[in-house]
Amino acid sequence: MTGKVVALSGGVGGAKLALGLARLVAPEDLLIVANTGDDFEHLGLSISPDIDTLTYVLSGLDDTGRGWGRRDESWNFMASLKEVGGETWFLLGDRDLALHVERTRRLRQGESLAAVTDAITRQLGIGPAVIPMSDDPVRTKLRTDQGWLDFQHYFVRLHCEPRVEEIVFEGAADAAPHPALMEALAEPNLRAIVICPSNPLISIEPILAVPGIRAAIARAAAPVVAVSPIVAGQALKGPTAKMLAELGTKPSAEAVFQRYADLLDAYLVEDGEELSSAESRARALPAATIMRSLDDRVALARRVLDAADSGTARDFASLRRARPA
Amino acid sequence: MTGKVVALSGGVGGAKLALGLARLVAPEDLLIVANTGDDFEHLGLSISPDIDTLTYVLSGLDDTGRGWGRRDESWNFMASLKEVGGETWFLLGDRDLALHVERTRRLRQGESLAAVTDAITRQLGIGPAVIPMSDDPVRTKLRTDQGWLDFQHYFVRLHCEPRVEEIVFEGAADAAPHPALMEALAEPNLRAIVICPSNPLISIEPILAVPGIRAAIARAAAPVVAVSPIVAGQALKGPTAKMLAELGTKPSAEAVFQRYADLLDAYLVEDGEELSSAESRARALPAATIMRSLDDRVALARRVLDAADSGTARDFASLRRARPA
Numbered sequence: 001m002t003g004k005v006v007a008l009s010g011g012v013g014g015a016k017l018a019l020g021l022a023r024l025v026a027p028e029d030l031l032i033v034a035n036t037g038d039d040f041e042h043l044g045l046s047i048s049p050d051i052d053t054l055t056y057v058l059s060g061l062d063d064t065g066r067g068w069g070r071r072d073e074s075w076n077f078m079a080s081l082k083e084v085g086g087e088t089w090f091l092l093g094d095r096d097l098a099l100h101v102e103r104t105r106r107l108r109q110g111e112s113l114a115a116v117t118d119a120i121t122r123q124l125g126i127g128p129a130v131i132p133m134s135d136d137p138v139r140t141k142l143r144t145d146q147g148w149l150d151f152q153h154y155f156v157r158l159h160c161e162p163r164v165e166e167i168v169f170e171g172a173a174d175a176a177p178h179p180a181l182m183e184a185l186a187e188p189n190l191r192a193i194v195i196c197p198s199n200p201l202i203s204i205e206p207i208l209a210v211p212g213i214r215a216a217i218a219r220a221a222a223p224v225v226a227v228s229p230i231v232a233g234q235a236l237k238g239p240t241a242k243m244l245a246e247l248g249t250k251p252s253a254e255a256v257f258q259r260y261a262d263l264l265d266a267y268l269v270e271d272g273e274e275l276s277s278a279e280s281r282a283r284a285l286p287a288a289t290i291m292r293s294l295d296d297r298v299a300l301a302r303r304v305l306d307a308a309d310s311g312t313a314r315d316f317a318s319l320r321r322a323r324p325a
Numbered sequence: 326m327t328g329k330v331v332a333l334s335g336g337v338g339g340a341k342l343a344l345g346l347a348r349l350v351a352p353e354d355l356l357i358v359a360n361t362g363d364d365f366e367h368l369g370l371s372i373s374p375d376i377d378t379l380t381y382v383l384s385g386l387d388d389t390g391r392g393w394g395r396r397d398e399s400w401n402f403m404a405s406l407k408e409v410g411g412e413t414w415f416l417l418g419d420r421d422l423a424l425h426v427e428r429t430r431r432l433r434q435g436e437s438l439a440a441v442t443d444a445i446t447r448q449l450g451i452g453p454a455v456i457p458m459s460d461d462p463v464r465t466k467l468r469t470d471q472g473w474l475d476f477q478h479y480f481v482r483l484h485c486e487p488r489v490e491e492i493v494f495e496g497a498a499d500a501a502p503h504p505a506l507m508e509a510l511a512e513p514n515l516r517a518i519v520i521c522p523s524n525p526l527i528s529i530e531p532i533l534a535v536p537g538i539r540a541a542i543a544r545a546a547a548p549v550v551a552v553s554p555i556v557a558g559q560a561l562k563g564p565t566a567k568m569l570a571e572l573g574t575k576p577s578a579e580a581v582f583q584r585y586a587d588l589l590d591a592y593l594v595e596d597g598e599e600l601s602s603a604e605s606r607a608r609a610l611p612a613a614t615i616m617r618s619l620d621d622r623v624a625l626a627r628r629v630l631d632a633a634d635s636g637t638a639r640d641f642a643s644l645r646r647a648r649p650a
Contacts, residue, residue: 043426043427044426044430045426070405074399074419076397076399076419076420077419077420077422077423078423079420079423080419080420080421080422080424081426081427083386083423083449084423084424084427085427085444085445085448086427086430093401094419094422095401095402095405097422098402098403098406098408098411099405099409101369101406101411102368102409102410102411105368105411108369119410120410123408123409123410
């Protein structure tokens with residue numbers, strides 16, 4: 001089948017599936033939408049961690065061993081920043097810095113985040129379009145037992161140690177969705193909307209919090225296929241399980257499903273994973289969701305597309321569209 | 326003798342003599358005043374080349390082989406900046422970047438250039454005070470056969486190739502001199518004012534162009550001692566000779582003397598250098614001005630201080646102060 005594929009992605013896990021999709025879908029048919037709730041200003045630089053991860057993974061410049069940042073990285077900037085008394089809790093590699101400096105320079109000159117992201121990803125030879133969910137600032141903030149924290153302070157500086165009590169997406173209510181996303185979601189021949197195996201609470205829900213996006217997905221013609229980031233009660237990476245538990249939900253593939261139960265037409269879970277609701281069971285498809293190699297990524301992407309193309313998912317999509325908003 | 330020493334400095338040559346002075350003068354008695362006419366914004370960073378050079382030389386972090394920038398430097402940022410399509414004509418090493426990023430961050434938070442410079446130089450263990458001539462922006466611009474050029478575009482991007490027709494110090498007329506400089510110049514027990522062997526046209530004259538500084542030097546109690554940056558008609562480094570020639574003056578130690586003839590009480594020139602005016606000859610002292618080693622720097626600094634402490638220089642200083650402004 002052909003037709004456009006929209007993928008909603010956070011960082012590492014999402015980027016792996018996005019790379020798999022990029023190997024199977026024609027570049028002009030793939031639209032990768034990055035969460036920008038993690039974005040922040042640090043040392044005067046505009047840093048967009050999920051866009052950066054997508055950029056490095058899709059261009060093949062990622063460090064596959066470390067799991068984040070650029071390959072062939074060096075850390076002389078950080079060492080010297082420490083010498084001059086700068087803040088060093090957020091690691092910025094010498095090569096990685098180039099992306100932040102160039103983005104910040106262009107933003108200050110008045111370019112939009114979308115325009116900068118497009119220019120840099122094209123420059124690095126990335127075929128599919130990578131877009132921020134919005135050009136307007138949306139900032140994930142967490143109420144914790146240590147008070148309100150900006151996302152990167154919680155995530156990096158405090159190593160996700162504070163207990164999370166509430167998550168808000170500051171600015172989301174006033175943010176406009178990227179027009180290319182809204183256009184794609186409205187296309188009658190859209191093939192699939194993919195919710196990548198990213199943290200639902202802090203990677204996918206900031207995207208869905210931008211006014212218009214959630215409703216446009218609910219109305220979309222194409223099946224919505226999600227991949228669970230939880231295997232055996234654990235997140236493959238990051239604080240998803242810990243955060244779900246602190247917010248009062250037992251971490252599970254089912255718990256993730258329930259975050260978007262109204263949207264999902266197919267749900268890929270790790271082989272052997274158990275689901276507890278009739279809705280999730282009806283939509284569930286077993287898959288190998290742990291992506292260690294490029295082959296794993298392509299195989300999972302194929303499974304996602306097959307699920308979207310299946311009659312079952314298309315039937316569920318019709319039911320979804322028929323529900324009152 | 327004791328008493329405060331004020332040194333006016335540009336980049337490399339000036340920093341060498343400043344380092345020599347720092348070995349001889351108690352830290353609390355040495356005030357090093359940096360030219361900021363070369364400062365510029367590049368890639369969104371506030372870069373102060375002469376402050377940077379002084380910082381690296383005085384902290385021992387300078388690359389003595391290359392003659393500029395930081396030692397143990399790496400260039401991965403530049404390589405990656407090229408990949409993402411950034412501007413690469415101005416080389417910024419990975420370690421050097423830390424200084425620019427930290428300065429820019431602090432300036433954006435509202436700190437003055439003087440406060441940032443003080444914090445960073447103290448952090449790096451530099452004893453003497455290093456101050457910008459002014460906290461207000463002064464920008465050297467050159468009218469050339471290729472039109473008006475910002476200094477770094479002339480100096481770095483175009484390798485000093487354009488023919489210089491005029492030099493202006495934009496913003497100088499509205500700039501306030503650093504108060505510590507004005508206080509020091511007014512001190513009755515000031516020991517010496519040293520004009521380092523920097524390019525008169527683009528390193529020393531921007532300092533003198535800040536309202537009040539030139540007049541305060543003319544009135545100062547201490548002898549003013551300059552070191553010629555010209556030997557045998559050539560500059561030891563940089564475009565001094567080329568610029569003097571293009572502006573219609575034969576490059577020589579005499580030509581440099583004439584730029585500040587009204588201020589100088591002693592003038593150190595390379596052994597064997599010939600001077601053509603009675604005024605310069607009367608004030609001239611032969612010296613080894615080519616500073617290859619640390620010993621050379623200390624020896625020249627000692628010669629400068631001896632000249633300042635001499636009866637001849639003190640007599641010339643009295644004559645200078647007696648002249649009508």
